Amino acid sequence: xxxxxxxxxxxxxxxxxxxxxxxxxxxxxxxxxxxxxxxxxxxxxxxxxxxxxxxxxxxxxxxxxxxxxxxxxxxxxxxxxxxxxxxxxxxxxxxxxxxxx
Amino acid sequence: xxxxxxxxxxxxxxxxxxxxxxxxxxxxxxxxxxxxxxxxxxxxxxxxxxxxxxxxxxxxxxxxxxxxxxxxxxxxxxxxxxxxxxxxxxxxxxxxxxxxxxxxxxxxxxxxxxxxxxxxxxxxxxxxxxxxxxxxxxxxxxxxxxxxxxxxxxxxxxxxxxxxxxxxxxxxxxxxxxxxxxxxxxxxxxxxxxxxxxxxxxxxxxxxxxxxxxxxxxxxxxxxxxxxxxxxxxxxxxxxxxxxxxxxxxxxxxx
Numbered sequence: 001x002x003x004x005x006x007x008x009x010x011x012x013x014x015x016x017x018x019x020x021x022x023x024x025x026x027x028x029x030x031x032x033x034x035x036x037x038x039x040x041x042x043x044x045x046x047x048x049x050x051x052x053x054x055x056x057x058x059x060x061x062x063x064x065x066x067x068x069x070x071x072x073x074x075x076x077x078x079x080x081x082x083x084x085x086x087x088x089x090x091x092x093x094x095x096x097x098x099x100x101x
Numbered sequence: 102x103x104x105x106x107x108x109x110x111x112x113x114x115x116x117x118x119x120x121x122x123x124x125x126x127x128x129x130x131x132x133x134x135x136x137x138x139x140x141x142x143x144x145x146x147x148x149x150x151x152x153x154x155x156x157x158x159x160x161x162x163x164x165x166x167x168x169x170x171x172x173x174x175x176x177x178x179x180x181x182x183x184x185x186x187x188x189x190x191x192x193x194x195x196x197x198x199x200x201x202x203x204x205x206x207x208x209x210x211x212x213x214x215x216x217x218x219x220x221x222x223x224x225x226x227x228x229x230x231x232x233x234x235x236x237x238x239x240x241x242x243x244x245x246x247x248x249x250x251x252x253x254x255x256x257x258x259x260x261x262x263x264x265x266x267x268x269x270x271x272x273x274x275x276x277x278x279x280x281x282x283x284x285x286x287x288x289x290x291x292x293x294x295x296x297x298x299x300x301x302x303x304x305x306x307x308x309x310x311x312x313x314x315x316x317x318x319x320x321x322x323x324x325x326x327x328x329x330x331x332x333x334x335x336x337x338x339x340x341x342x343x344x345x346x347x348x349x350x351x352x353x354x355x356x
Contacts, residue, residue: 086303
């Protein structure tokens, strides 16, 4: 029983779709943020799989850069969430409607 | 240990890789679903940690040992600690999240349908060509040479690229060909850290952080602030201790 590389790609696609549905369905900003992390991870999995398919390491280097950018994004994003919580006393995304006329 | 186990799985015939894929893949999918479904944000974060670990196992199985280690350290370690820290900081008030009615009618069925469509599109376009047996890594010469299509979608494998070691290979690329993006990401990290510091700073007047408010106050400001307080209180504004107490009461009202 062998594992074709496509199985990993299928798994990554499933994880990405779950992340998208999570962002669309959930209203807690922190959970939405975690779903974004899920999507970034599934894309990393795809990159590593294609790195293996093509037999060079550049996919892994790109995956490493994605991790670095994700770390920076989490830092700033969580600071924004904390600020939003100070302003609204809530982490519900629907509460943030100050720009609604 | 995970890396060693996964390496053992790779060195065996691919039967072991198949079982690793089935078991860890099931855990990965289940934990990802839990992140979306669980109402408590802390439980969701812990499920996300499980998911990060399963992805680290996949990296190790797919001959990316360096990334497996980085995944555990950076994601499961640093990023998730940051997440849990913020969840604890803002308080867990998300119990009602999934029970409440969505703002848009039929939001959840629409999102589920959209997710399924996205999965189908990704499965057909990205994963579709690599689902034959000839795409298993590393493809044997005979399987790859069978047809033209099989040759196009065969898997080369990283045995040759990892000959010097995976970390050495990635490091050579990172500090050779990709050294400029690497430096740019270091600048990005510094900017992100500064941004988080600026955003996270509590915007309170400096005077609240000093034990004795009189240290930073000049006499002119003192009288101007003491006047409105002294009216209702009816006390003497020129009394020094009274002014300090009035200011403190004033400051606590603001918070």
